Amino acid sequence: MHREITITNTHNAKLFSILIVLVMALCAIGISLFGNSLGPPVGDLTRIGGLSEKNYGFRREGIGFTDNHFTVLRYDDLMSGKGKGQILTFGDSFSTPKDHNITWQNTLYEKSGLTIDFVEIETLKEIRKFFQSDTFRKAPPKAIILEMGERTIFRRALPNMEQVNCAMPPKQPALTLSPQTVPRIRWKQRTDFASFDERLSWGALALRFRLLKPGKTVDVALSRSDLFSSSRSDRLLIYQSDIIRHTERAFLPMEPEVAAKKTLCAMHDVINAANGLSPVYLLIAPDKRSVYTPWIQTGLPPKAINFLEVFSKQAGSYYIDVFSPLSAAVHAGKKDVYFPNDTHWSAEGHAIVGSVIAETLGR
Template sequence: MKHIGHIKQVKQFLRVLKLSNYKKYVYIFSLLFLFSIGFHLTVWNVISKKVLLTDKQIYRGDLGRTSFKVDSINSRPSYLVKEARNLPKKHIVYKDLKPRETVDVITIGDSFANAATQGINPYFQDYIATYNDFKVLNILPHFGNFIETIAVFYNSGLLDELSPKAIVIESVERFCIPRFISKLDLSKNIDKSRLKKILAKGINFYQTKDPYISFINSQNFRAASFNIQRVYNNYGNYKFAILSPMKRDYFSTKDSNTLLFHREDIENNYLITNENIQSLNNNFNKLANKLKNKGIKLYFMPAVDKYNLYEPYIENNSYPKSQFFEILRGLPKEYELIDTKAILSQELKKGVKDLYYADDTHWSYKASEAIFKKVKFE
């Protein structure tokens, strides 16, 4: 009987021990859970909520979202806010064209041409339309190389229908050489009816909505990590962005004299050679000569890289300079070069702030306004 009593006591002790361990694990788990919730709530409210796309009516720049640098964020209206598009004349897209409707100018390009920056009047095409009283048609990039896309329009007979006076091809500077130095096939063609169907179904992926972001998300860890790094190193490199101190204020954000720019602005500089730019120039000359047969003038608008534009004003700059525009300016052209670096450099000398958004790789409406007040379409 005594043995049975001892056994009962041992079992009771083990039950108490298990219960004690269970309570300990519950306690540890509760602490970790509360810490995790506290971490996410804190980082969300202090950093992530102010940087990420958390409000459909408000847009923040790509570099701001990459670097989580709150004091460089330039919050601006998203493209959904109609009041931000206040120019009297707007561009059109292909699906809105009426049968047998003609246009004055056709534009095609990358994110700069498709309002990826958002904010006030993000389409530079609207400035072309307003300042020239033109009907401007923006074509979404469907066929890769923009030059060959225009050749497809030419060969299919679509240009004959649209009857434009001018075509503007835009490309951000850092991608100009990869896009435009390869050997061209200007004989490419697509049946006109099929081509029209493709164009009518075009979707601007730069304007698609981002998914809803909860306050608990993986971005919070990057937000905390990047901002802790900046406590010990004010200026530095991140996966996509580089920060550099500037000689004076060029932005209207809280941090008004730090340049935030894309790494590829300097990493692609090795492509800038006389040979490559000569090949690019030759390709544009070929297309320009082809378009002249129909009385159409070709304009090429390389959008100057943010780093290249602001480079003269960086404190103790150790990064290589871009010579893209300097080399291209000296070459013989059958097309018209829209020299965005020259035009916007003059605006910087006047002290204009926010030509580029502090938190973005893209320029603002101030740049579009300055460029197309100077560019005259003949």
């Protein structure tokens, strides 16, 4: 009797194990098929929203560079004197190396012939600290470019708002530019998965974000369908921060007018800390929403502060306006100035930005 019970329990355990394996296999197959229906993960907005690359993906041929023509440094490397570029750029995700080397610094090198270093930043406080260092005073670059996203400029300026030198920085001197011939490459967005694991993980990630973090990506209707090459070209994907970081709540406990004034002052203070040893320029990367606003049909909360307007009107010669040329390109019908599936500029957008910066430096 005891032996029969043991045999039965062993048999049931095997059946249960087989059932578990079958369920796991079916789940893996289901998630894989779901991932396959979305297409391989490419854009940041499609990834964080669990959306289909087949619907929102870039569908044109792009032109990039065969190599990156700028050096990426850590902040500690910069402070220890390892920066050798003639132009130093501080920036965020709009300036980091991109697939196919489309980043605007490559266009700037092509237009100027000047070597470039890039350091990713957190706040203005670190930049000010560099300007006050012996490293900077001993070997100041020919020019410095500060790039910050429109949605993040207040947060990056916040740690430096206790400084008091709000005086308008002096006019920046022009540089001598020597344009270079730089090899280019043609590319297309990939349409195949690298492996089964990627298909499975992409499907699982998409399910997770759809179920647990809805709203990270906002999908709004457009009145035009010729602005993007995607299948859903009448839709605009934007990051939720393009909305929430511009509401009054984002600037509390300050009133919007005070926050705008303090942000402008903090920027002036940082640039003045360079003490004229290097001309310093500010570039604000416009939110995707800002450039495509004329065609957005869905009602979005208005901006409590329009930093693009604040700096355009009050910043003087150190401000590089890229909003106007990017908007002009979209108005003229240029497709994919921003990627349809991503927060950032396409190769077209990066080329516009790099060209505008080179023009400004040599003006």
